[in-house]
Amino acid sequence: MRIALIxxxxxxxxxxxxxxxxxxxxxxTGPRAEGVVGWDRIDDGANSGTEASDGVVYGxxxxxxxxxxGAVIGVEGEITGSSNKQRARGIxxxxxxxxxxxxxxxxxxxxxxxxxxxxxxxxxxxxxTNARLESRYxxxxxxxxxxxxxxxxxxxxxxxxxxxxxMYLKGEYRYSNYSRLDNSNIDIDIDRHQVVGGVGIRF
Numbered sequence: 001m002r003i004a005l006i007x008x009x010x011x012x013x014x015x016x017x018x019x020x021x022x023x024x025x026x027x028x029t030g031p032r033a034e035g036v037v038g039w040d041r042i043d044d045g046a047n048s049g050t051e052a053s054d055g056v057v058y059g060x061x062x063x064x065x066x067x068x069x070g071a072v073i074g075v076e077g078e079i080t081g082s083s084n085k086q087r088a089r090g091i092x093x094x095x096x097x098x099x100x101x102x103x104x105x106x107x108x109x110x111x112x113x114x115x116x117x118x119x120x121x122x123x124x125x126x127x128x129t130n131a132r133l134e135s136r137y138x139x140x141x142x143x144x145x146x147x148x149x150x151x152x153x154x155x156x157x158x159x160x161x162x163x164x165x166x167m168y169l170k171g172e173y174r175y176s177n178y179s180r181l182d183n184s185n186i187d188i189d190i191d192r193h194q195v196v197g198g199v200g201i202r203f
Contacts, residue, residue: 026067027162027202028113028121033062034170034200040082041193042102055084055102057194063111065202070115072123078107096139103132103147107154119162129154129176131192150188152178162202170198 040057059080065072082102109127116122128151135146156174163169176192 027119028065028067028072028115028160030202031062031064032168032200032202033060034168034198035060036078036080036170036172036196036198038194038196040084040102042084042086043191043193044086044100044188053084053086055082057082057084057105057196059105061107061198061200065111072113072115072121073110074112075110076108076125078105080105080107096137098138099136101134101136103134105129105131109154113160116159121160121162123158123160125154125156125158125172125174127154128152129178130182131176131178131190133181149182150178150190151180151182152176152190152192166202168200168202170200172196172198 035058037056037058040055041052042055043052057080059078061076061078063074063076065074081104084102085099086101087097087099107127107129109125111123111125113121113123131150131152133148133150135148137144137146154174154176156172158170158172160168160170172195174194174196176194178188178190178192181188
């Protein structure tokens with residue numbers, strides 16, 4: 001009887017340990033959610049008379065990764081906001097003012113990386129981005145506000161470090177370019193540089 005109980009206990013412990021071992025052997029596999037914050041720089045190429053401006057980008061992302069040996073591939077979606085705003089005077093009249101503020105930014109893309117250690121991942125990413133731009137033009141007592149969505153693409157690279165209890169830290173640089181407004185035939189050329197840090201959890 002005692003041998004049977006010991007055998008059953010060993011079998012149960014082995015069954016419980018197997019999934020944990022599988023997860024530990026592939027720490028970058030599974031769904032994840034994270035928060036990000038960082039530096040946001042927008043340069044519109046002086047098309048509107050404004051100059052490059054800096055702000056703070058903040059938001060969150062969800063994704064799913066699959067690790068095969070030392071390689072990791074994944075998909076992710078992100079939504080962010082920004083404090084970035086550009087202002088310029090004397091666009092048409094001497095005392096007029098144009099301000100362009102960055103609104104929400106949606107991103108959908110993929111990433112691929114390789115392990116730089118048991119818990120460190122170096123990756124590159126790319127995908128589609130759609131940013132909201134809020135423009136306000138004031139001339140005397142007249143103010144005109146226009147909101148437009150801009151389509152673009154994004155490329156980036158980063159480092160992710162897996163901590164214990166399924167948490168991770170990340171640092172990332174990404175470049176975005178927006179070339180067309182959704183609701184018009186107007187071509188634009190907006191460059192966007194961001195450096196962000198993030199904290200996330202893998203489920």
